[in-house]
Amino acid sequence: MKRINGVRFAILVTAAIMIMSGIAASSEVIDEISAVVGDYVILKSEVDFQAQLYAMQQQQRLSPEESAELKEQLLEQMVNDKLILVKALKDTSITVSSDQIEEALDLKLQELKSRFSSQSEFENQMRTEGLTYRELKTKFREEMRNQLYKDKLISRELAKVTISPTELQTFFGRYKDSLPLQPEAVKLAHILLRVTASQATIDSARVKAYSIKGMLDAGADFEQLAKEYSDDPSAADGGDLGYFGKGDLVPEFENVAFALPIGDVSDVVGTQYGFHIIKCIDKQGDRVRCQHILCMAKATDSDKAAIIRFADSLRSLAEGGADFGELVKEYSVDEETKKQGGELGWFVTSDLTPEFAKAIGGLNVGDISPPTESQFGIHVLKVLDRQKSRTWSIDEDRERLKDLARRQKTETVVASLLAEIRSETYVDIR
Template sequence: MKMEGNRFKSLFHLGRVVYLFICCFHLLLSLSFAQEVLDRIVAVVGDQIILESELRMQLDLYVNQMGIEFKSETQKSQLEKEILEQMINDKFLLIAAQKDTIIEVTSKEVEEAVKDQLKKVKSEFSEEAFKAQLEAEGLTESELKKKYREQIKNQMMIDRLVASKLSKVSVSTREVKDFYETYKDSIPDQPEAVKLSHILLQIKPSQEAMDSLKRKAEMVLELAKKGEDFTQLASSYSDDPTGREGGDLGFFRKGDMIPKFEEAAFALNTGEISNVVETKFGYHIIKVEEKKDDMVHARHILILIRPSKKDSLGVEELADNLYHQLLEGEDFGELAKKFSTDEESKKLGGELGWYPVAQMSPEFKEGVKDLKIDEMSPPLKSQFGVHILKILDRREQKKLTLGDDWDAIKDMVRRKKTNELVAKWVEKMRQDTYVEIRL
């Protein structure tokens, strides 16, 4: 019984049913992680492959999402194998969905989902951090959308395929009671969670800051034009990660870079240096090292557009002022609607919903740990800006019981039954398809 309980606990912590992708479309994180891995094939499914970078990306995202800290390499290796199995199952289901003539996902549906997802991702970065991350990964926003498109379309096809096959999964009262009696020692506790509202004040660069940064770029350009070594200038002044390699971007084609940048680069002859080129990321100075067919090999220096200390202090002063207004009785929701730069939550008076405390960023976790319901935190800084948090409600960590948590336990039974049905379904497909695991 104990072994069966542990098996369920592992299955439960993988979160959702087998057929779902490990959903975390924080592609900005996932792409940068993938670039660090020397790729090799870890699994072959029919004529499709799974790369090590894809596996590590999913593992990394899942670990971050769930707040997991590995106690041993064995534990990490076991989770890696479980995630790879899930990815293999996803491949089978995607192949089946692509062959099923009834399953349809329209371009309009995909575009709407891509738009929503991009909006969510942007809300987790300041504008400057989002631009810098894209630049660091050599992506344009349109390229990011393209990558989302493929992931989201695949996910929607799998979801619809499974929904069409498993819509009749039912759960009886007896099944819920039997499940609870079997697994009650293994069912994870309901985690400590808080229901939050916040006022977010993003720190944006002022025109004064932008003018100062442009003057810096023009100063660096002057040094380059006078003959100073471009590689050394990039190493000393560039805010781009490529600065460590002397600004080297390697070869690229038209369409690989944002339009303003590539227009300037392709207009240069070998050895020439551009004037200051302004893009949404900042101010660039470009040097063409070589031209080959339809490709250009270039270096660049980026002076990133970012707020000055003065800009930061101005936002911090506003946050302090709002905090004191709140202490004097001003309505939190009204101030959130008026001042918050989080476009989604401000419509709801700053409400963010429920968050497990264990999965919060360190600054948020510290900010809420001693707050009682209806209390507010002093202003605190994160990568997104300056926040004022308000606790709307709290849930302490507790064991789930049939009396208090019937619906939650019933949903676990439904997920378990769905898991088992899909596993049998996938197993049938595996018998007719070549699968090789190289992990």
């Protein structure tokens, strides 16, 4: 994995804090306000930093005129984002559970940590930047909650967008001469297997947790054991999670944490993350501050190898005549594609991930790939169809043309939604 340097880390983490929490880089600096949307304030420093981040990602050096234009566009996007959030939070039919927030939070933090060569490098850089893991996690948690609310509102509105046969004919007649050639593409289905810890690995983590609990019962220091044994990034802070309220963490953890008297240490608590030992440090109103030691049941290389062997056995079954769709229903963990026989849809060949491109390279329609690993797990891919580069046809490309027409109509729907929200929300762009 490519090593990340301190400057890059600072940019990533500062972006996380400024962009995601909506605050300035330092509360000690007097900042200018660029816009007010309802109860939300967008600071000039946020817009400036968004522009810097964009330029860095695009590896561009912008002229003053280009920079000013970019900042204007970014501010408009940020205002629209806040408008959607205002609407979503007011909508009582939209709900987001603590489990959904924690899952989204974990994915975001895993993505950040994956940019480092090791967990210790991540923790060292955090300390260099003067941040604790719990501070970063707290800021990300609020943004993940907000993002889920916005996503649910947008998904609901977009589900209403349909394209009639007449609308499709009109769209094709208007744009067929300007549509680019259809690129080379492939239609795929998959069986997805998650790399999970074996029962032996889970049992080992449980035994480790009970062993640590025994040391605590014998008088060992909680903070020291957390630093030495915990698998959670909070280990660097002695397991200190800071203050949290109901709904911030998973229920199994919270139920124990809130029931503990100050100073007490829990028994071993199992959650989706592994086995915890929790110590209550303090309580303030409806919030509690705890330390914890986490013994994760992390899948080992041996566990992954076993999953790959099982995936290969499914491939052999399919090649031997077993129905791929039935194998999907029985074994795939991808709930979104199960009902469609594992169908993932069409992909432009040049846009495939290197892993997928390598797996299906040279495969014909109907062929099945060897097990292929991605960030989501282990895949067994089936090539359902292939297409060479060609012009568009309303008969052959009806569904894709529908998607294009729907995308155009969606832009109109979103613009209308934003105009409606703006008409009933205080907006001041300065």
